[in-house]
Amino acid sequence: MKAPDKTVELLRRWNTGDSSARDILIEQFYDELRILARRALARERQDHTLQATALVHELYVRLFGQSDIEIKDRGHFFALAATVMRRILVDHARARLAERRGGGAAKTTLKDFSAASHPDTDIIAIDQAMHRLEDVDARKARVVELKFFVGLTESEIAEALGVGRATVERDWSFAKSWLQLQLESAPDPHAKQQ
Amino acid sequence: MSDPRWLRVEELFHQAMSLPPANRRPFLEQQCAGEPRILDAVLKLLGVSSQADSRFEKPIDPPAFLLDPSSPSPSVSSLQGSLLGPWRLLKPLAAGGMGAVWIAERADGQFTMAAAVKLLRRGFDSDDARRRFAAERQILASLQHPYIARLLDGGISPDGLPYLVMELIDGRPLDAHCAAMRLDVNARLALFRKVCEAVRFAHSQLIVHRDLKPHNILVTARGEPKLLDFGIAKLLDHELQADQTSPASLMLTPRYASPEQALGLPISTQSDVYSLGVILYELLTGQSPYSSTQRTAAEWFSAINNEDAPPPSRKAADPALARFLSGDIDAIVQKALEKAASNRYRSVEQLDADIAAYLAGKPVSASPQTPLYRAVKFARRHALPVSATAAALVLLLSAFAITLYQYRAASNERALAQRRFTQARELARLSLFDLYDIVQQIPGSTNAQRLLVSKSLDHYKRLAAQAQGDAELLAEVASGYCRLGDLQGNPYVPNIGDPPAAIETYRQGLALLTSIPDGLGPPQLELARARLHGSLGDVVSLAGATQDALKYLRHAETILLAARESAPRDTAIQAELCSRRESIADRLAGVGTGVTIDEAQAIRTYESARAGWLDMLTWPNLSPEMQARAARADAIALMKLGNVDMARERYTPAVARYRDARTAVSKLDRANRESLSSIRTQIMILKGEGYALLWSGKPIDALPILAEGVALSRRLLAGDPQNEQHQSGLTTLLTAHGEALKAANRPAEAAAAWIEAQSLSLALLARNPNNAVAKTRLDDIRAKLAGQ
Numbered sequence A: 001m002k003a004p005d006k007t008v009e010l011l012r013r014w015n016t017g018d019s020s021a022r023d024i025l026i027e028q029f030y031d032e033l034r035i036l037a038r039r040a041l042a043r044e045r046q047d048h049t050l051q052a053t054a055l056v057h058e059l060y061v062r063l064f065g066q067s068d069i070e071i072k073d074r075g076h077f078f079a080l081a082a083t084v085m086r087r088i089l090v091d092h093a094r095a096r097l098a099e100r101r102g103g104g105a106a107k108t109t110l111k112d113f114s115a116a117s118h119p120d121t122d123i124i125a126i127d128q129a130m131h132r133l134e135d136v137d138a139r140k141a142r143v144v145e146l147k148f149f150v151g152l153t154e155s156e157i158a159e160a161l162g163v164g165r166a167t168v169e170r171d172w173s174f175a176k177s178w179l180q181l182q183l184e185s186a187p188d189p190h191a192k193q194q
Numbered sequence B: 001m002s003d004p005r006w007l008r009v010e011e012l013f014h015q016a017m018s019l020p021p022a023n024r025r026p027f028l029e030q031q032c033a034g035e036p037r038i039l040d041a042v043l044k045l046l047g048v049s050s051q052a053d054s055r056f057e058k059p060i061d062p063p064a065f066l067l068d069p070s071s072p073s074p075s076v077s078s079l080q081g082s083l084l085g086p087w088r089l090l091k092p093l094a095a096g097g098m099g100a101v102w103i104a105e106r107a108d109g110q111f112t113m114a115a116a117v118k119l120l121r122r123g124f125d126s127d128d129a130r131r132r133f134a135a136e137r138q139i140l141a142s143l144q145h146p147y148i149a150r151l152l153d154g155g156i157s158p159d160g161l162p163y164l165v166m167e168l169i170d171g172r173p174l175d176a177h178c179a180a181m182r183l184d185v186n187a188r189l190a191l192f193r194k195v196c197e198a199v200r201f202a203h204s205q206l207i208v209h210r211d212l213k214p215h216n217i218l219v220t221a222r223g224e225p226k227l228l229d230f231g232i233a234k235l236l237d238h239e240l241q242a243d244q245t246s247p248a249s250l251m252l253t254p255r256y257a258s259p260e261q262a263l264g265l266p267i268s269t270q271s272d273v274y275s276l277g278v279i280l281y282e283l284l285t286g287q288s289p290y291s292s293t294q295r296t297a298a299e300w301f302s303a304i305n306n307e308d309a310p311p312p313s314r315k316a317a318d319p320a321l322a323r324f325l326s327g328d329i330d331a332i333v334q335k336a337l338e339k340a341a342s343n344r345y346r347s348v349e350q351l352d353a354d355i356a357a358y359l360a361g362k363p364v365s366a367s368p369q370t371p372l373y374r375a376v377k378f379a380r381r382h383a384l385p386v387s388a389t390a391a392a393l394v395l396l397l398s399a400f401a402i403t404l405y406q407y408r409a410a411s412n413e414r415a416l417a418q419r420r421f422t423q424a425r426e427l428a429r430l431s432l433f434d435l436y437d438i439v440q441q442i443p444g445s446t447n448a449q450r451l452l453v454s455k456s457l458d459h460y461k462r463l464a465a466q467a468q469g470d471a472e473l474l475a476e477v478a479s480g481y482c483r484l485g486d487l488q489g490n491p492y493v494p495n496i497g498d499p500p501a502a503i504e505t506y507r508q509g510l511a512l513l514t515s516i517p518d519g520l521g522p523p524q525l526e527l528a529r530a531r532l533h534g535s536l537g538d539v540v541s542l543a544g545a546t547q548d549a550l551k552y553l554r555h556a557e558t559i560l561l562a563a564r565e566s567a568p569r570d571t572a573i574q575a576e577l578c579s580r581r582e583s584i585a586d587r588l589a590g591v592g593t594g595v596t597i598d599e600a601q602a603i604r605t606y607e608s609a610r611a612g613w614l615d616m617l618t619w620p621n622l623s624p625e626m627q628a629r630a631a632r633a634d635a636i637a638l639m640k641l642g643n644v645d646m647a648r649e650r651y652t653p654a655v656a657r658y659r660d661a662r663t664a665v666s667k668l669d670r671a672n673r674e675s676l677s678s679i680r681t682q683i684m685i686l687k688g689e690g691y692a693l694l695w696s697g698k699p700i701d702a703l704p705i706l707a708e709g710v711a712l713s714r715r716l717l718a719g720d721p722q723n724e725q726h727q728s729g730l731t732t733l734l735t736a737h738g739e740a741l742k743a744a745n746r747p748a749e750a751a752a753a754w755i756e757a758q759s760l761s762l763a764l765l766a767r768n769p770n771n772a773v774a775k776t777r778l779d780d781i782r783a784k785l786a787g788q
Helices: A003-015 A019-043 A052-064 A071-101 A120-136 A138-150 A154-161 A165-184 B004-017 B021-031 B036-047 B049-055 B127-141 B174-180 B185-204 B232-242 B269-285 B297-306 B319-325 B328-336 B348-359 B371-381 B388-397 B399-409 B413-439 B446-466 B471-489 B499-515 B523-542 B546-566 B571-589 B599-617 B624-647 B651-666 B676-695 B699-719 B724-743 B747-767 B772-787
Strands: B087-096 B099-106 B114-119 B151-156 B162-167 B171-173 B217-220 B225-227
Touching: A003 A019, A003 A071, A019 A052, A019 A071, A052 A071, A071 A120, A071 A138, A071 A154, A120 A138, A120 A165, A138 A154, A138 A165, A154 A165, A165 B004, A165 B036, A165 B049, B004 B021, B004 B036, B021 B036, B036 B049, B087 B114, B127 B151, B127 B162, B171 B174, B174 B185, B174 B217, B174 B269, B185 B225, B185 B269, B185 B319, B185 B348, B269 B328, B269 B348, B319 B328, B328 B348, B446 B471, B446 B499, B471 B499, B471 B523, B499 B523, B523 B546, B523 B571, B546 B571, B571 B599, B571 B624, B599 B624, B624 B651, B624 B676, B651 B676, B676 B699, B676 B724, B699 B724, B724 B747, B724 B772, B747 B772
Parallel strands: none
Antiparallel strands: B087 B099, B099 B114, B114 B162, B151 B162, B171 B217, B217 B225
16 A cells, blocks of 8 residues: 555545544654754755744644545645644644753754744644634634644635635634634633633 | 534625624624524624634644654554564654664564554655665665664564664663763763764765764663664665655754755765764754754755855853853864865764863864964873963973973883973974974074984984874875985085985985875875885985986876875965975986086976966965965076076076076065075075176176175075085085186186185085085185186
8 A cells, every 4th residue: 555545545534533543643743744844944944934834734734745635635645744744833832831940951953933923922822722613613613723733824724624605705704703802801711601 | 514503604604794784783783683603693693703804814833843753753653563574663763764663572572572663754666776775775774883773673564664673772862861870071071082983884884874863873871872764864865866856855854954864966975074073063062053043954054155154152051151162162063063064074083083082181183283273282282280370381481491391201111102292292292393494493403403403313213113003194104204305415405415325314204104195094194105206316416326316206207196186276285286396396406416418397387386386376365474474485497497508508587587586585574585595595596696697708797606605605605604504505606606717717716705605615525425416616716726
């Protein structure tokens, strides 16, 4: 079985509720994304902009290349890649925060890229709020992952999730205000209940 | 999504958003009559929408930390308890760029054994890759050394992921160990040497580490290093290269990578030398050799290729430490960190040897090898119990003072032997290479030179006994023998006129080098060897053995051509090569013997010597001494080409050559023009030009030329009456002048010149009966006097 076939097969198994397939994919995506990120950074000597979306797209090309995969599977791929990317970012923000609180000097090898646009505390708070969002509206959580943690366009998200573009725009518009509200009233765990 | 209130809030939110801001509240109040909580929720959401827009405008920036190999993989914990072959994974130990590491135990009950299992993240999908993995694993398993963590087992997991089982090491990373134990610089160097030993051993098995860093070097409680992950980077490289787009360097730790690794160029054992250099730098200074702003792999790689590491002493925070590091340690670390592998230590062994030399207080190869440096090392090594200022003064006074001091300070026999050896080396160097150059320029110093030679020879004989196995010292001793032989009897330099002693000295020098086959020593050793052969050629040709001389000279030429390959633009080698070609041409043209062997080849060889000198004159940063030497050598070659024309009775072109030669000499600055060797050159040119004019029927034109030659010759001999060469030179010029005088119808003056020449020749032959030149000349003069 060739690598793309294997990945497609795993995507399908996951789709039919096989969570072990999801674990294997997460592991695989995690590794692949790291390699892609390093390669991208090694390439870009001056310009440090390295976009998560480019990485995920590259990951897609790397895994599937020119091979024909069903749109449904393609959607699964992006959804899962976005989940992995979110996890990567949040895990890292936590680790860095813990390191700082532990009083240790920041490791020189850890470049705090996200600090520029989004502080670690923000990322962790957004992640927590998204857990609640998943409970009430899982699709919006997927949209946020694809939009905010990966940076796909609305059309790409629509394709990935198999919904219309207008739906994505509405989900995004609402979800970000909702998240913003959660962040402003973070200490109140019942904020979502109006 | 089942919450109807949620759907209602969202619907109202979108409707309100589509209205102009001013109309939103009235619209909502109307829609939410009797639903105050819904109204409140929608209004709050609308109220934060602009903040939300700005907060979420841009996606989170890229996860650059992906570069950090220590950030853990999220799902490793799912592997807990699983089996890989006979190994059960117990708990994760660490996660590295190559994969997660687990503590494991043997689960087949054969024996209890804990190990570290490294799961490589990359799959080895093809059969080919699996075979390669198995083959490499075999090689790594054979790498057994007390300082290297052993590879115990390995295989491919059912999921297709390769794994390696390694000796479990209980230790701290090298840098953490040094910090925790508060090791001083010498202790750190001693520990580092053990690391070198392990790497050197692996290199001898043709295994390059490729990813040396403090975290791959654990130090056990007993203070012994254990190197991890030998050769594993290479296993992964194959896979990455198979994937075409990834530079092989992606997996390694950029901070310790060599320039060639950063550029994706082929890797050699010298790449490990570089990584060791970075590790040593950090161990000594606590800082990276590069400016601390680098964070990303790209920035590291750029710095590795473009930034020159400042000497460690400049990075040391503590001034006392800075003083300690400056000098040898700076030189050693910087040589390990040379960007071009060709300038770096050739091997870990050389790096280690320099550290060992430093620790023992001996001269370090990375430091400039001046006599003063060696004298300083010499004094430091023996820790003169005097104040620093006094010690410095003693050093600057002379090496002789130190020697005397040493004899008094020597406390036991072994120390005495060691010190005598060092002292002999220092003294021999100083006397020969510094004093000789000065003394030989002083007219009338023949006796002083003779004394210097016999004293130096004593020193060198003592040194030679201990130089075997030390190529650098051998080269030094051999070139010392050569200089001594030249001084004893090489006709091409001022000498004390003892050719048999010279030949004996050259042969002794060559005998020292027989342990190293021709062409296989370092350039300086080969240069010394070539000089010995060349000088031997010069001296035996003086005794009339032209064919033997050619053999020696051609051998010297071959050695020098090989040495030039390994050290291009080395002025000493180039100069020696040109000189030797000139000697070969001399033999072919019959210089001194009057027997031409191959005129055409002689001319070609002179021209190739000239071309070599003229080429060297175009080299940048050529020293003034070498410039003068090359210009003078060119003049000499021109003169000799004139001599070849003369032998074929081509007088007009000969006169032109000599005039060119005189022009070349006149271009030298005054000091160089007036030097001993330049005066000798001028005399020979004048002689040639005089004869050319004389034999082309222009004795009147020849007279002033030859008279000037005689005058210059007298001036030389008057300054140094015992000098054989000056005697020989004056004989020649007097003979020539006599002929011109006779041709100009001044026979009495001619006879006076010849009689003086005859007595000088007799004196020369009395000292060396085999002097073919003097013999020929005496016969010639006698014939002339007889014909009067």
